[in-house]
Amino acid sequence: MALQDIVAGPRNEQGIAAAIGILKQRFGENLHTGDAYRQQHTHTMSYMPGQLPDAVVFPQNSGDVRDIVRICADHRVPVVPFGAGTSLEGHLNAPRGGISINTGRLDRIIEVNTEDLDCTVEPGVTREDLNAHLRDTGLFFPIDPGANATIGGMAATRASGTNAVRYGTMRENVLSVTAVTADGREIGTGGRARKSAAGYDLTRLFVGSEGTLGVLTGITLRLYGIPQAIMAGVCPFATADDAVKAVIMTVQMGIPVARIELLDATAMQAVNAYSGVDYPEVPALFLEFHGTDASVREQSAAFGEIAAEFNGGPLQRASKAEDRNRLWKARHDIFWAASALRPGAQSLSTDVCVPISRLAECIRETREDSERSGILAPIVGHVGDGNFHALVFFDANQPDDVRRMEAFVARLNDRALAMDGTCTGEHGIGQRKQTALRKEMGPALDLMRAVKAALDPQDIMNPGKIFSLPPG
Amino acid sequence: MALQDIVAGPRNEQGIAAAIGILKQRFGENLHTGDAYRQQHTHTMSYMPGQLPDAVVFPQNSGDVRDIVRICADHRVPVVPFGAGTSLEGHLNAPRGGISINTGRLDRIIEVNTEDLDCTVEPGVTREDLNAHLRDTGLFFPIDPGANATIGGMAATRASGTNAVRYGTMRENVLSVTAVTADGREIGTGGRARKSAAGYDLTRLFVGSEGTLGVLTGITLRLYGIPQAIMAGVCPFATADDAVKAVIMTVQMGIPVARIELLDATAMQAVNAYSGVDYPEVPALFLEFHGTDASVREQSAAFGEIAAEFNGGPLQRASKAEDRNRLWKARHDIFWAASALRPGAQSLSTDVCVPISRLAECIRETREDSERSGILAPIVGHVGDGNFHALVFFDANQPDDVRRMEAFVARLNDRALAMDGTCTGEHGIGQRKQTALRKEMGPALDLMRAVKAALDPQDIMNPGKIFSLPPG
Numbered sequence: 001m002a003l004q005d006i007v008a009g010p011r012n013e014q015g016i017a018a019a020i021g022i023l024k025q026r027f028g029e030n031l032h033t034g035d036a037y038r039q040q041h042t043h044t045m046s047y048m049p050g051q052l053p054d055a056v057v058f059p060q061n062s063g064d065v066r067d068i069v070r071i072c073a074d075h076r077v078p079v080v081p082f083g084a085g086t087s088l089e090g091h092l093n094a095p096r097g098g099i100s101i102n103t104g105r106l107d108r109i110i111e112v113n114t115e116d117l118d119c120t121v122e123p124g125v126t127r128e129d130l131n132a133h134l135r136d137t138g139l140f141f142p143i144d145p146g147a148n149a150t151i152g153g154m155a156a157t158r159a160s161g162t163n164a165v166r167y168g169t170m171r172e173n174v175l176s177v178t179a180v181t182a183d184g185r186e187i188g189t190g191g192r193a194r195k196s197a198a199g200y201d202l203t204r205l206f207v208g209s210e211g212t213l214g215v216l217t218g219i220t221l222r223l224y225g226i227p228q229a230i231m232a233g234v235c236p237f238a239t240a241d242d243a244v245k246a247v248i249m250t251v252q253m254g255i256p257v258a259r260i261e262l263l264d265a266t267a268m269q270a271v272n273a274y275s276g277v278d279y280p281e282v283p284a285l286f287l288e289f290h291g292t293d294a295s296v297r298e299q300s301a302a303f304g305e306i307a308a309e310f311n312g313g314p315l316q317r318a319s320k321a322e323d324r325n326r327l328w329k330a331r332h333d334i335f336w337a338a339s340a341l342r343p344g345a346q347s348l349s350t351d352v353c354v355p356i357s358r359l360a361e362c363i364r365e366t367r368e369d370s371e372r373s374g375i376l377a378p379i380v381g382h383v384g385d386g387n388f389h390a391l392v393f394f395d396a397n398q399p400d401d402v403r404r405m406e407a408f409v410a411r412l413n414d415r416a417l418a419m420d421g422t423c424t425g426e427h428g429i430g431q432r433k434q435t436a437l438r439k440e441m442g443p444a445l446d447l448m449r450a451v452k453a454a455l456d457p458q459d460i461m462n463p464g465k466i467f468s469l470p471p472g
Numbered sequence: 473m474a475l476q477d478i479v480a481g482p483r484n485e486q487g488i489a490a491a492i493g494i495l496k497q498r499f500g501e502n503l504h505t506g507d508a509y510r511q512q513h514t515h516t517m518s519y520m521p522g523q524l525p526d527a528v529v530f531p532q533n534s535g536d537v538r539d540i541v542r543i544c545a546d547h548r549v550p551v552v553p554f555g556a557g558t559s560l561e562g563h564l565n566a567p568r569g570g571i572s573i574n575t576g577r578l579d580r581i582i583e584v585n586t587e588d589l590d591c592t593v594e595p596g597v598t599r600e601d602l603n604a605h606l607r608d609t610g611l612f613f614p615i616d617p618g619a620n621a622t623i624g625g626m627a628a629t630r631a632s633g634t635n636a637v638r639y640g641t642m643r644e645n646v647l648s649v650t651a652v653t654a655d656g657r658e659i660g661t662g663g664r665a666r667k668s669a670a671g672y673d674l675t676r677l678f679v680g681s682e683g684t685l686g687v688l689t690g691i692t693l694r695l696y697g698i699p700q701a702i703m704a705g706v707c708p709f710a711t712a713d714d715a716v717k718a719v720i721m722t723v724q725m726g727i728p729v730a731r732i733e734l735l736d737a738t739a740m741q742a743v744n745a746y747s748g749v750d751y752p753e754v755p756a757l758f759l760e761f762h763g764t765d766a767s768v769r770e771q772s773a774a775f776g777e778i779a780a781e782f783n784g785g786p787l788q789r790a791s792k793a794e795d796r797n798r799l800w801k802a803r804h805d806i807f808w809a810a811s812a813l814r815p816g817a818q819s820l821s822t823d824v825c826v827p828i829s830r831l832a833e834c835i836r837e838t839r840e841d842s843e844r845s846g847i848l849a850p851i852v853g854h855v856g857d858g859n860f861h862a863l864v865f866f867d868a869n870q871p872d873d874v875r876r877m878e879a880f881v882a883r884l885n886d887r888a889l890a891m892d893g894t895c896t897g898e899h900g901i902g903q904r905k906q907t908a909l910r911k912e913m914g915p916a917l918d919l920m921r922a923v924k925a926a927l928d929p930q931d932i933m934n935p936g937k938i939f940s941l942p943p944g
Contacts, residue, residue, distance in 0.1 A: 113827065113829060114724075115720060115724065115827075115828065115829035116827040116828055116829045117723070117724065118827070157669060158667075158668075158669040158673070159669075160667055164667060168644070169667050171667070171673065171676070172640070172644055181919065185915055187914070187915050187916040187918075187919060188913075188914065188916060189913075189916055190894065190912075190913075191827075191889070191892040191893055191894060191912075192827045192892040192893070193825040193826060193827065193857075193858060193859075193888075193892070193893045193894045193897065194825065194827075194828075194857045194858055194859075195630075195632055195636060195641050195643070195825055195857050195859060195897050195898065196630075196825060196894040196896065196897060197629060197630040197631075197680055197823075197894075197896045197897060197898050197899060197900045197901070198894045198895060198896050198901060198905075198909055198912055198913065199680070199901055199909055199913065199917070199920050199938050200677060200680065200681055200919075200920045200923055200924075200938075201630070201643065201673075201676045201677060201679065201680050202916055202919055202920065204643070204673040204676035204677070205672060205673060205676070205677060205923075207673065208669055208671070208672065208673055209672055224726070225724065225725070225726040227726070248587060251589070252586075252587065252589065252697065253697070254696070254697040254699070292770065294766065294767075294770060295766075295767055295770070298764065298766060298767070351669075353665040353666065353667055353668060354665060355585065355587075355588040355590070355663075355664045355665065355666075356587065356588055356666075357585060357587035357588045385665075385666045385667050386665060386666055387665075387666075387667065416665075417663070420663040420664040420665070421663055421664070421665045422662065422663060422665045422668040422669075422670045423670060424668065424669045424670050425665065425667050425668060425669060426667065426669050427669060428669045429669070429670060429671055433670075437670055437671055440662075440663075440670055441660075441661075441662075441670065441671065442659070442660065443657055443659050444659040444660060444661055444674055445671070446659075447653065447659060447672075447674055447927060448671050448672045448674065450926040450927055451672055451677075451923055451926060451927070452672075453926065454922040454923060454925065454926035455919060455922055455923070466671050466672075
């Protein structure tokens with residue numbers, strides 16, 4: 001979808017005014033209609049123009065969420081759930097106005113069941129807060145999308161990140177949720193059992209639904225024991241192709257790497273310049289191994305042999321926590337590091353994911369395309385999953401630049417689909433990938449629309465996300 | 473739901489006759505209306521009375537499935553998909569009559585992508601056929617519910633079994649499906665990417681939907697490398713409580729057991745008598761470890777230490793393939809072994825799954841309940857997941873016996889729910905667990921009903937399963 005197509009939908013002015021009046025009475029100073037609040041609650045992590053909600057409300061508990069949704073439902077007013085504001089696809093925009101629900105005060109960790117390796121949290125808990133809370137238990141929550149997102153936002157977008165190759169994504173790690181649905185009722189999708197065959201998988205239906213089916217009020221998560229031993233490392237390669245081939249071999253051999261991340265040469269230059277590190281400026285893999293001392297040694301030795309086979313190495317190891325943290329901070333700061341390569345430019349992150357056998361080809365063609373198109377687009381990727389991001393920089397004030405960027409992104413999405421992949425491994429559809437979703441899903445998109453219409457007949461739950469394009 | 477409540481629904485006699493006429497023309501000798509075929513296609517693995525379809529049709533390809541469903545949709549005739557007939561919950565019954573679709577000839581393995589560790593199969597492929605086909609690739613498909621079920625049936629019921637503690641269930645191992653929906657269209661829910669955030673998780677919606685949303689025509693599965701080393705073993709314990717405590721500790725320590733199965737003393741007696749083995753007739757764990765030689769040794773040694781701590785051991789190891797196969801055959805034959813304890817009796821298998829911290833308590837209370845109630849109910853379980861089966865024997869001709877059995881099962885399901893668990897870990901709802909599902913899901917059941925009504929407005933896809941009780 002081109003920028004100019006992300007248009008505001010029809011606004012229900014009368015309903016919005018009435019709902020705000022009632023919410024004001026009910027929530028007093030926890031409701032904000034000032035410009036500053038409204039601005040802060042639209043989309044800040046991407047180039048997309050903000051579409052402001054009419055008010056921002058801060059519920060204190062799930063009862064408040066029920067009341068907010070009921071009031072909005074009574075007046076057919078859109079509801080946009082807001083976590084930490086780190087979404088990349090316009091999920092927080094309010095194209096038809098309405099009420100932004102900031103879940104920041106729903107930040108209680110309800111229970112941690114150390115024996116069962118699970119916990120239940122409110123949606124506004126961030127992943128860093130959760131892990132800080134867990135520190136003394138010997139457990140951790142592995143899903144790490146980089147940003148300090150909220151668990152609610154991560155569940156809503158089916159997030160993953162660097163640890164997914166070993167621990168899975170939010171899809172695998174949410175055991176159940178509670179949610180307030182479009183009629184203002186709170187429902188629960190299950191208990192704490194590790195597996196269940198009890199009817200439709202409503203948990204997985206809510207995970208990744210981007211706020212379009214309900215507002216999450218509680219999330220029960222799987223936890224993991226902190227590994228006895230952790231070893232990280234950086235491994236340079238002659239070419240990105242070689243690095244990816246080493247990844248494929250590593251995955252096929254069943255080496256249980258916890259993280260295996262690719263940065264291309266441009267990304268490595270950016271990392272050195274921004275993070276004050278001094279890596280070789282060639283394509284590299286950032287890795288992490290989890291296990292017992294013996295198994296970590298075994299894994300890293302096995303990986304070292306594979307790397308050598310594909311013109312890579314040596315693996316520069318980091319075992320001490322501070323060294324590992326520095327390494328992963330450099331990796332996670334890539335967005336800011338790359339931004340510094342072209343100051344003042346806008347950027348977006350693509351998000352394709354392909355079967356790993358096609359990954360080298362997909363990355364190579366994408367790099368060639370960016371070079372041919374004169375687009376700065378360093379590549380970083382969760383390559384163990386087949387997922388990579390091209391960080392595309394462009395000048396939003398130059399229509400030619402925007403057009404060139406959009407054509408590049410469309411070609412990349414088409415390339416991934418032709419390889420049996422997806423346009424989004426972890427960021428979601430939001431506003432910007434609806435054309436790609438239509439291509440990807442074909443007639444299955446009608447099923448999604450039917451589910452949406454059945455569960456939100458007034459189309460008030462985060463409208464304009466996933467589905468705003470007309471059918472066909 | 474009591475036996476007598478599983479009643480036939482209203483039959484659309486005229487529509488059925490018309491549809492069979494058209495199907496007869498279209499499918500000729502691949503359509504059967506004789507009693508023998510109709511009998512074979514209802515439920516044979518449980519005590520539930522059979523409710524016969526009016527005809528059985530054998531499609532040869534997915535185009536045939538589309539035609540069958542279109543013809544049935546045109547005449548509002550129920551469609552009941554049939555795999556290997558190993559369902560335990562009445563999924564194959566036809567309470568309103570209609571057409572049973574036998575997927576047995578949809579048995580092609582479409583592709584195996586060894587580099588990507590995935591494959592795509594038609595629904596009628598059995599898991600044993602798939603693994604036989606994969607043998608030369610070094611890969612295997614781990615989900616093992618015991619019976620030689622079809623992949624389509626396993627996906628439809630969200631099956632799991634003995635390997636789930638390490639490899640997950642069908643929920644985690646189906647990458648995408650193709651399905652013919654209630655309007656006779658074939659849709660695909662995704663490609664082969666390992667992860668995706670592309671809209672609603674239709675794959676997970678179809679997995680576990682028990683044929684009520686569509687007929688699966690293709691399933692793309694994750695595969696795994698056959699481990700370099702496999703070691704199995706049997707470990708006796710003083711009490712089932714001790715055994716379960718050892719399981720909890722094993723899981724909490726993060727020992728990546730591939731299988732960890734409990735058999736109580738009664739089950740062990742049955743196994744010895746039936747399978748000609750000679751295990752101590754005390755509660756025991758059947759285990760399997762996968763990995764490198766070194767890690768298998770490390771894992772089994774760590775488990776041995778835990779067992780000793782909880783009055784268990786020694787672990788009797790089996791490394792040779794033939795010894796391991798004998799061990800697992802004895803485990804898998806438990807249904808027949810237990811049946812031999814009370815010849816001529818009917819049986820059913822319960823299927824609760826609870827958080828592992830509650831597992832010892834749940835099993836203990838269940839055993840005490842069966843003793844108090846005079847019910848023969850040996851217990852076997854996938855205890856690493858918190859899932860266990862009581863194999864309940866009763867005389868279906870004795871109303872008192874049936875009532876006692878039903879009350880016992882209802883108490884067991886309630887017990888699991890009170891422990892934050894589920895009434896079904898892997899068998900599904902079908903006809904027999906609808907009351908339990910209602911208790912378990914509360915108002916969330918309305919969401920399932922809404923999804924069903926949206927995707928199958930005529931209620932022709934396996935009607936009377938999951939949902940036949942009136943709302944409320």
